Amino acid sequence: MKNIFTLFAIVLLLTSCGGNEKITLRSSVGKVNKVMVVTKASDWNGDIGKEIRNSFGELMVGLPQPESLLSVSQVAPNGFGNMMKVGRNIMIIGVGDEEQYYVKKDVYAQPQTIVYVYAKDRAGVVKMFKKHEKEIIKTFIESDISMVQHLFAKHKLDDSQFKTLQNLGISLTINKNFNTVDDTGDFLWLRQHLSSGIAKTGSNNILVYSVPLEDETKVADSIVAVRNRIGKKYIPGSDPETMHMITEKAYTPFTFDAVIDGKKAYETRGKWEVKNDFMAGPFLNYTVVDKKNNRLVIFEGFTYAPSVNKRAFLFELEAIAKSMKIK
The missing domain is CATH 3.30.379 (Chitobiase; domain 2)
Structure with missing residues (x-):
């Protein structure tokens, strides 16, 4: 009996050593x-x-x-x-x-x-x-x-708290450092204050909204017009009467084919600015064709971080966008 227990212990040890290699x-x-x-x-x-x-x-x-x-x-x-x-x-x-x-x-x-x-x-x-x-x-x-x-x-923001995401039937993996700027039920704006280096006065921002799908063949050509319209309505500058976010006129955005949650989408990268002001930075826009619900679901991330490199900030926004799930 003792020999059996000894043999069992050796087999168990060998199995454990072999099975835990990845762990x-x-x-x-x-x-x-x-x-x-x-x-x-x-x-x-x-x-x-x-x-x-x-x-x-x-x-x-x-x-x-x-x-x-x-x-x-x-x-x-x-x-x-x-x-x-x-x-x-x-x-x-x-x-x-x-x-x-x-x-x-x-x-x-x-x-x-x-x-x-x-x-x-x-x-x-x-x-x-x-x-x-x-x-x-x-x-x-x-x-x-x-x-x-x-x-x-691991440190996910509870996205069930946002009326807009619930109304749109969308879930996102967003880190908990983002705070709510606006959540109307149709439009969501979240902001993360950047706390590292010179960028500590800057921010990473997330916008989520939808617009009707009218002509699928013209979606890519309408992205700038849609974001300008949304910027005028929801993203004011220091003087709301004369200042709001627009797509920078001196820089033509680049649009690429993409896939989000298995759906056809367009990825647009460009620069934003505040009309009649000096604020500016890069943006990343994903416009998702949601045929089932006859709409375009739009995720946009934009960064304001003067005097520092912004690749890493925009990459975090890209990771959040690509976590999107649409019901």
Whole structure:
């Protein structure tokens, strides 16, 4: 009997050790939109590194200051030790025995995304990277979106308190640092005061509302007109009689196809300003085609943070927008 209990204990111990491998992964570290590239210094300083920096360094549209899509740093393979392996976003790239491109999750830490790119020579590595560059960028951005949403879910604002969201049948994962500016039942305005660095006098803002769906073929062309109309009605300046939010006239917004909650949507990035005033900043607008309810559901985030970079602030608003669920 004693031997049976001993054997059972050993089996249980082995099973526990084998089954908890993922649970015991270390927590990953790293800034949002930052990628660590593991490659030889000679490759980083040559065509491979140049291609990576050009691709990841593409400027994000709609920002007042030039900011890249992704920031990058480099570490040599022999320097990729335990401390480096806890990075959240990693790309391992270089010459290998065969051409390979694949993605792995939670290899050394959690959450973690590692992209692997190999080819038989340096020219092949560049070609392989260029072939998958858009997919690679999308992979890292979506990974960070998921991470931010997960963090916000831990400290989530109870969105059932907002009349507008209830009336529109919408739920969002919003971090609890946002406060209500306006909630009419048809229009919601939330604001988060920024408390870091020079931006402590600034704010991140969320607007949610809907308008009737009239002509689906003209939705993309009507986005600026709709936001200007809403700005005039709900977003006043210091003098409500003469000042209100408008789309900056000197900068043409960019509109892209998108998908929100499985529905066709349009993502628009541009700059806002207050008419007859000096306030301005970037905005991010998602206009969702909700055919079931014959309407357009609109989420807009805009940032006011003078004299500081705004990519990270807008990225948080993007993560909130992409958490949208429509009944």
